[in-house]
Amino acid sequence: MLAKGQTLVQYMEQLAPKHIAMEGDKIGLQLGSLQKDVQGVLVALDVNEDVVEEAISLRANLIVAHHAIIYRPLANLQSDTPMGKVYEKLIKNDIAVYISHTNLDVADGGMNDWMAEALGIESGAPLEDVHMDSLYKLVVFVPKDHHERVLEAMLGAGAGHIGNYSHCSFNLAGFGTFKPGEGTDPFIGTQGKLEKVEENRIETVVPQSLRSKVIQAMLKQHPYEEVAYDLYPMDLKGRTFGLGRVGKLKDPVTLGDFVGRVKEKLQVPMVRVVGDLSKPIRKAAVLGGSGGRYWKNAQLRGADVIVTGDVDYHTAQDAWMAGIAIIDPGHNAEKIMKSKVTAWLTEKLQENKYETKVYASSVNTEPFNFV
Template structure:
């Protein structure tokens, strides 16, 4: 059975939800149709003439880009201009374009977690909080002999997480009653006869952002024609989401030694450094992409340094005034890991969903700012 764009996006957003994105961002499907067929997905940091040529050559139907291909509203689409020509070629080849931008920056195991792993940071926390997950309580009634199957489906879909614990639930035995009416096809019982069935009341907690996929999996596993379940809004605070990360090095090191660590981790020949007051680096803040706005947050979180990209002169001046080391490794260099990280996430998600597609990574992405 053919896989659709919708199925691939639903699988991906189970891990990198579009709802995580900053309000100003332009994420999601930008060109194409949710109903289009996908055999190959192609991940890239940017859609450029080179990466688009590669995607066409490798016969990908879905391009997943980090930086949104369309950010500002289009006033014209002219095929004698580069942008318009690329749009025309995407449509001509029946391709679809999807952007995962700040949601990928914020997501667990997203870009900032990958960058933290490259630096081998420990006790990693969020640098800047963006929102707190909304939670609901799910209560469902299950015939006793099907409890394990339904419970596994619910928990494996993402319900039942409380802090560092998973598969959290409460099970209460009882008796359920119902009477199938005319036109029904009951799993248990007969039409127009009241039935008494030994059932288990399962209570668990779920994030609102993935409620629909949890309910879908519950319905698929539940034997009843009409599933009795309730959803209750909760005031409990769920998992905090945020952009950037803060973590500790396994041992403190000099700024010069840390520079060498950055060069090795991000495979760069050079970087820009604004010296701070600390003689050693121990606590590190990192924000991939353009992160000058997080200097104050890094200071507030007790960081010795901030690692980011796109630093301007006055950003460096502010960091100097605050006494924090500022390392500019480059926008491209800090985010090029999007290609392997998104490829890995999508491969895992489509395997979980049982989707038959191939996931490709761009090899033609060019660094545009070159230091000589």
């Protein structure tokens, strides 16, 4: 059985929920339809004509990419322009394109966590908060005999976290009343007869990013045809999501040694470096993409170096004078996402017994040559 496009997007949004993206970011479905069976998924950093040709050769009819193919408003769709050719080829071959950008950057277990882990940055905290996850109180009424299985499903899906405590809930016994109407198929009771049933009220806390997942898990285990539940917004602050990561290295190294690690782990042939190569590095920051403007955030958090791309001359001068090192591996270092997203989607598809295949793009989309 093949997965639908919408199913694959649900898996992506479990990893990188859309609502945690930075305001104005161009994410989500940008071309094509998700209402179809997906034979193959191609995971790419960028989408150019070579990537589309690769998708065609692999019979992949969905591309999941990090960088948007439509970022600014289109004035036209002329097929004799470079990007026009790309759009035309995608449409003619019925290939959809879905973008996961800053939501993938800031997500737990997303881009910046992958880069921090690769570089040996431990317990990485965000450089700058960009989204706070809203909290909701979920209340559901469950027949007594199904209380434990419904509660376990909700908590297992991520409900019930308050600070450093997990599995938080409140449970109250009582009686529920209902009268099944015409056309119903009640789990308990008969049509037209008022029923009084022993039920338990379950209350727990759910973050916005897991709201759909928790509700689906609850509905799947609940025996009732029509489930009575309430969802209330709360004033309490939830956890925050942020750009970049900063943390200590397990063992201090020199800047020169750390440069070698960056080149190896991020698979880049060359980097630009600001700072004395003999400088000891105890705490490091990383931010995928263009993050030069965040060097002050990194320094305020005690970082000796920040690893990020597209650093301009004057930013480098300012950081140099301020005493913080910079390693610029380029924007293309974000290609680490290809293997990681491929592994995530493959695992989800296998768990649910789908036959859809997922491929990491082998096309090099680095626009620069190093000579």
